Amino acid sequence: MLKEKYQAEIDEILSRYPVKRSALLPLLYLAQREEGYVTETAMQEIAGILKLTPPQVYETATFYTMLNLKPVGKFHLQVCKSLMCALVGSDTVIGWIGTKLGIKPGETTQDKLFTLSSVECLAACGTGPMMQVNDDYYERLTEEKLDRILADLRQTGTSSLKTGPFMWPEPANAVKG
C-alpha cells in the first residue's frame, strides 16, 4: 500500500494544490516509481486517497503515454522517431538496437532488462538522433556510443554518456560562434 509507505510524501504532494484531484498525476508517478508500472490496485488506492471514482483515475492514467499500464524492462529505451530526429537517422538507431538486442519497438528482451519504444518528439531536435532511457537523455547517438551506453547500463545501471543540464551549442562554441 502506498499510503503506509509514503504517507509524508503523499501529504506533501496534496499540500501543493487547493483541489485534491490535481495530485492525481504526481500520485500515479509515485505508484509507477514503486512498481515500475501503474497497477490496478494502486489506481484503486489513489482513487480512495483523492476521493475519486476508479474510472476517473483510469481515464486519466490511460491518456498519458508516460504512465505504463503494464510492466516494462529495467531499462526503457525510448527512441524519438519524429521528423527532426528521423532526418538525422533515428530509424537507423532503432535498427541498431533491433540487431543488438533482438527487439522491435514495443518488445522487451527475454531477460526483462530492455524494453524498446519508438516515441514522438522529446524536445532534443538539435542533438538527434537521441533516446531517453528511464529518466535520462542520450543525444547525438552513434553506433559506438550506443554500444557503450548499453554496456554501461548492463554493468552499472546508468551511463556517464547521459546528458547533463542541456545547452547546445555548448558555451565555448557559442562564444566562438
Add this chain to the structure above:
Amino acid sequence: MKTYEPILLKNMMQPEYAGSLPEYERAGGYQALRKVLGKVTPAEVTAVVMKSGLRGRGGAGFPTGVKWGFLPKDYQGPRYLCCNADESEPGTFKDRQLIERDPHQLLEGMLLACYAIGAASSYIYIRGEFVLGAKILEAAIKEARAAGYVGKNIFGTGISIDIWVHRGAGAYICGEETALLESLEGKRGLPRVKPPFPATHGLYNKPTVVNNVETLANLPHIMNRGAEWFASIGSPPKSTGTRVFCVSGHVARPGNYEVPMGITFRELIYEQAGGMRSDKKLKAFIPGGASAPFLTPDHLDVKLDFESVALAGSMLGSGGVTVMEEGTDMVWAALRLMEFFYHESCGKCSPCREGSSWLVQIMRRIVNKRGRMADLETLTDLCKNIAGRTVCAFGDAEVSPILSTLKHWRHEYVTYIHAAEAANLIRPEPAGAKH
C-alpha cells in the same frame, strides 16, 4: 558572421556558469524583483510589459501585457499563473535549455508576472520527460525560498508568492493552454471550449494566466532595462525583442541561437547555424515548429518576425526551424509529421480524431505505392474539413505538413502514384466511385 547581444542566454554563455542562486545574483539576478515588488504598482508593471511589445514565445504570439490585462480587476478570490514548460512542438528545444541552465531567470520572471496579475500561487507545468529540468527547478525554488524570494512576505512587503513544479506525463496537447489547465487539474488533457477564456475561468475556474518559459524569462530584463530598450530590439513595432531559435535538421551546427527578431532565415541558417551540413543544397525548411507550413529556398530572405512569416504563408510559431537538404523525400517528411499528429490528437473533436487517422492511412497508402490520383483530392478535401473546425488550433496545425508539401512538391506525390500505377498495384476503385 554578425553577432548579437544575448539577453536570455547571456549568463549561460559563460562557460563556468551553472545557474545556482549565488551565480545568478552575481550576474544581477533578482534586482528587477527588488526594484519592482511593493515599489511599482502591478498595473504599472503590466503597462511596461505592454509598452515593450513582448509577445508570447510559445507559438501563438499573443501580446503578453494584453493577456494579463484581461484578468478581472475587481475579482477578490485567488488568481493563478501557470508557466507553460510543456515544450512538445517538434523542432523546439529552447525552454529545456532556459530551464536547465538558468532556472532563476525563469523564477524571477514568474515572480514578476505573479506580482503583476496578483497571483499568490503559480505552477510550472513541465513536460514529464524533462525529469532533469524538474529536479533543477525544484532545487532552484528551494534556494529561492531559503533566500526569501519565494514564499511568504517577500522582502517584508507583505506579498506572498509560491511556485510549484507539476510534471506532465506525455501528451503534446497539454501545451495548449486550456488542455494544460485540465491536466493540472488531474484530468485528461482535453482543450476547453472558449470562451470563457482562462483570464476569467482558468485553473479551478479562477482567473489564470498561462505564459511560456521564454516569455517569462524576458520579464526581468524588461523591468531592469525598460520597455523602450526592449521595444528597440528586433523588428518593431510588432515583433520586439530576441527569440531563441532552435535550428535542427541538415545544418552544420544545429542548436539554439538567440538573435533579434527580423533577421532573415538565410542569416539564421547559413551564418548562425553554419549552413548546410554537406554539399547538398537546401530543399525545404519548417519555420516555426511542426505546426508551421513548410517553406522553400525562395523564402530564405523572409524575415524571422511574426508578420513576415505569416505573409509568406507560414508562421513563426515556437521558433523551431527545421532544415531539409536536397534528396529529402517530402511525402515521407509530411507522413512523419502526420504520424505525430495522429498519435497526439486528443480525441475530443471528431474532425481531428477521425481526420488524422484518415490522413495517415492515405499518406501511408501513397508511400507504399498503393495510392491513386484521386487520393490527392481526398487529402485536400479532408484537410479543409479539419482546419478551423476543432476546439483548439491542433486541427489547423495537423493539416499544414500535407497542404504545404502538396502545394510546393505535388510532383513528388504524383511520382509515387505513377509508380503505383506502373506497377499495377492500385486497389480497385470502389463500386460507384465518381473519380
